[in-house]
Amino acid sequence: MLTYKEYRRSVTEIAMQTRDRQTQKPALSLNDAITASQNYLLSLQYPQGYWWAELESNITLTAETVLLHKIWGTDKTRPLHKVEAYLRQQQREQGGWELFYGDGGEISTSVEAYMALRLLGVPQDDPALIRAKDFILSKGGISKTRIFTKFHLALIGCYSWKGIPSIPPWIMLFPNSFPFTIYEMASWARESTVPLIIVFNDKPVFAVDPIFNLDELYAEGIENVKYELPKNNNWGDIFLGLDKVFKFAEQVDLVPFRKKGLQAAERWMLNHQQETGDWGGIMPPMVNSLLAFRVLNYDVNDPSVQRGFEAIDRFSIEENETYRVQACVSPVWDTAWCVRALTNSGLPKDHFSLVKAGKWLLEKQCLEYGDWAVKNKTGKPGGWAFEFTNRFYPDIDDSAVVVMALNGIKLPDEARKQAAINRCVKWIETMQCKEGGWAAFDVDNDQAWLNEVPYGDLKAMIDPNTADVTARVVEMVGSCDLEISSKRLNKALNYLYKEQEKDGSWFGRWGVNYIYGTSGVLSALAVINPEKHQPQIEQGINWLLSCQNKDGGWGETCWSYNDSNLKGKGISTASQTAWALIGLLDAGEALNHFETDSIQRGISYLLNTQTEEGTWEESEFTGTGFPCHFYIRYHFYRHYFPLIALGRYQNLSSEFGIRNSEL
Structure with missing residues (x-):
């Protein structure tokens, strides 16, 4: 990936071009901006009463959907040819595909995009794939990718199952009173793991059309690949030894309770499929469960299989030229x-x-x-x-x-x-x-x-x-x-x-990152006996003030999860500016003291960057799936959070007199 300085340079130019277009019109007054924002939002409500916008992530889930359909032979029943155009659009100048906007490219994401393009019939000598190969090799090649990427490659013979960890089926049989069961895994990990118990037991290699290998993506040369699990150089490496034991037991067919464990996994999958056809409401378990059905030789027309594919269809977005899948x-x-x-x-x-x-x-x-x-x-x-x-x-x-x-x-x-x-x-x-x-x-x-x-x-x-x-x-x-x-x-x-961190901030697990966490905690402490929490609130306020950008907004890069020195640092975005303002406004109301200048500059940023339609532009990913590994761009975050900030500012300005007459 790019360094943070390179990211700043590449994204700043794009951001300035966008905001130059936004500021060619005079900023609306506060009242008019709120009205425009409300009208825009009301226009997007579905007749049934709900709102729903795209949840954008990286390209891997779309690539894995191509793989799934190829394995099942259902690729001609969906407009997968449009995935090629989507993947080409998403390729970055450096040759790779990004984990989040502006990172310059990530190796596992890029390998999965490359795999999908090959599955779609794009030849190895296509200019886009040549650029991608150079990028992937510069990052260490397939051997440096995550386990799940290697697993997907193993399904079509482009990686060896020797390098994939084992998951013993007997873990399905532990009673709830046991110190460990599958319910000690997070819900998303549990929903993904149970079907993989079936797939990893069988270790299938499926024939797909076209037939190809990805030998060109091994930096060390295919003949020199070591199909082994990477070491962490900590106590966790004990699991590498256990994995060798599990693999030996598989080879000599001495896995205890294998049949019962696999049957329990199948029952669990069937019982946990929603009436809507999905598992857990997220894509990874959906893909894994359909792979497990394929391993179990379910018919493609089986009701559970059909409902599963229909669920994926509902997660998909087809446009004139492109096709992509939401997480x-x-x-x-x-x-x-x-x-x-x-x-x-x-x-x-x-x-x-x-x-x-x-x-x-x-x-x-x-x-x-x-x-x-x-x-x-x-x-x-x-x-x-x-x-x-x-x-x-x-x-x-x-x-x-x-x-x-x-x-x-x-x-x-x-x-x-x-x-x-x-x-x-x-x-x-x-x-x-x-x-x-x-x-x-x-x-x-x-x-x-x-x-x-x-x-x-x-x-x-x-x-x-x-x-x-x-x-x-x-x-x-x-x-x-x-x-x-x-x-x-x-x-x-x-x-x-x-x-609370020493600098006054709070970590944000589900939004990027410390700005999200700090804003949320300030809003919470502000409504429960705030005088008792005044030291904590003031520290949080001071931290938010310390990371306000010169343009009046706030922003934080996803890299703050990798490096806490980057907390609160990044290009200003509408959603993160709104989070900071909401926290400052709620805390100010609780303490009856507002950091007026900073708040007004933040409000001005939102007013100056509002579009003619009444919303805001935001390319950055400000939602978090898994810190360091999976990020989300909620397409409504750039709208409803700024509207909340403007609304709360309007309400408090009349009550406390914090409004600037120019706004």
């Missing part, structure tokens, strides 16, 4: 935030658009027991999930945001609304982790040793409590005047104190 879909998340943005910016609580959205959200409440109940023996279901349907995996973050959204509007059946809120809050209470915080999907999903297993080289095998999710729950409790036990609340506050 997930986010209608509940987008709808809840759109509702909050519109209410925060002054739309009447009983506006018909908000009523439609509120009714839709109520229908999406998860009222069935999911995987979370394996470790949570006392909670009753009542949360919300991220997607249209995901009955196994409601999450704390979505649930808290939905509660705040519903609390801010007025529905015809207020009693039903309040009962839904109360049920959700009770569920959230029972999901608190022993450390005092909340995780995304599970309780006490924190066995960190799992991140050291060779298969888990993305370091995302667990779902521990985090400051940003915990802050969302605390903000929900305080801003909605809800009741939870004082013991639980104090544990949560103490957890947030503990998680």
Whole structure:
């Protein structure tokens, strides 16, 4: 990847060209900017009442979809020829494909794009592939890619299964009372791992058309490749020895309970397929489960197979020239935030658009027991999930945001609304982790040793409590005047104190990065006895002020996950500027003291960069899937977060007199 300085140079030029176009028109007044933003957002509401925008990530999931269809022989049934145009569009000048906007190219992402183009019939001597090969070799070639990339190559004979870790089927048979079960893995890791138990046991090599190899992508030469798992040079290397034992047991057919384990994995897959055809509402388990069905010789017309492919189709976006696949879909998340943005910016609580959205959200409440109940023996279901349907995996973050959204509007059946809120809050209470915080999907999903297993080289095998999710729950409790036990609340506050960095910031697990985390915690502390947290709030404020850019905005590069010295540093973006402003405004209201100059410069940045349509442009990825490994560009982040910031500024300016007369 590029260095941070190179990234700044390459992205600044693009950003300045975009913002020059934006500032050719005079900035609207604050009132007019809010109205334009509201109208834009209202125009995008679906007739059913929800909002939903693209969730953009890197190209790997699209490449893996091509691989999946080739393996099943269903590639002619979808417009996969349009993937070639999409991949060519996404290739960068250096020859590679990026993990996130502006990184200059990443090796595993680039190898998967190269593989997909070859699967689509692009010859090795195509100029785009020549450039890609040079880039990949400069980064060390296939041998330096992640485990999942090597796994995908092994499926078509372009890498040896010798270099892929084993997953013993007998892990499916551990009772829930055992120290480790699959439920100690994060929900996303669990949903991905169970089908791979079947695939890794069989170690298939599928014949695809066209036939090719990728020998040209081995920097050391194909004859010199060492198909071995990389060492971490720490205690985790003990798993490399265990993997050799597992592989030997496979070779001599002495894997205990192999048949029962594989049968349990198949049953689990079938039981966890949603009525919408997907698994977990995310693409990796969908791809892996369909691969497992292929290994198990399911017919292509089998109902489970067909529903799985139809689910992938619903995650796909086809345009005139291109075809791409999203990692997930986010209608509940987008709808809840759109509702909050519109209410925060002054739309009447009983506006018909908000009523439609509120009714839709109520229908999406998860009222069935999911995987979370394996470790949570006392909670009753009542949360919300991220997607249209995901009955196994409601999450704390979505649930808290939905509660705040519903609390801010007025529905015809207020009693039903309040009962839904109360049920959700009770569920959230029972999901608190022993450390005092909340995780995304599970309780006490924190066995960190799992991140050291060779298969888990993305370091995302667990779902521990985090400051940003915990802050969302605390903000929900305080801003909605809800009741939870004082013991639980104090544990949560103490957890947030503990998680504050020495410089005053908080880490952001699900958004990039410290700006996201710090803003969220400030908003939480501001609504729960803020005078008790004044030192923590002031430190957070000072950190946000310290990283404001000269143009008045805020920005943070995804590389801050790799290097904490880059925290709070990056090209200004609309969403990150909004996060900083929201935190500063909420904290200022709590302490009755506003950093007026910084806030006004931030508001001016948003006003000056708003487009004629009433939204903002943002190419940067500001959402996080897995820190250091997977990032997301939520296409609505650049809209509803700035609207929240402008709305809160307008509300507070009249109350506290912080408004600049020029705005």
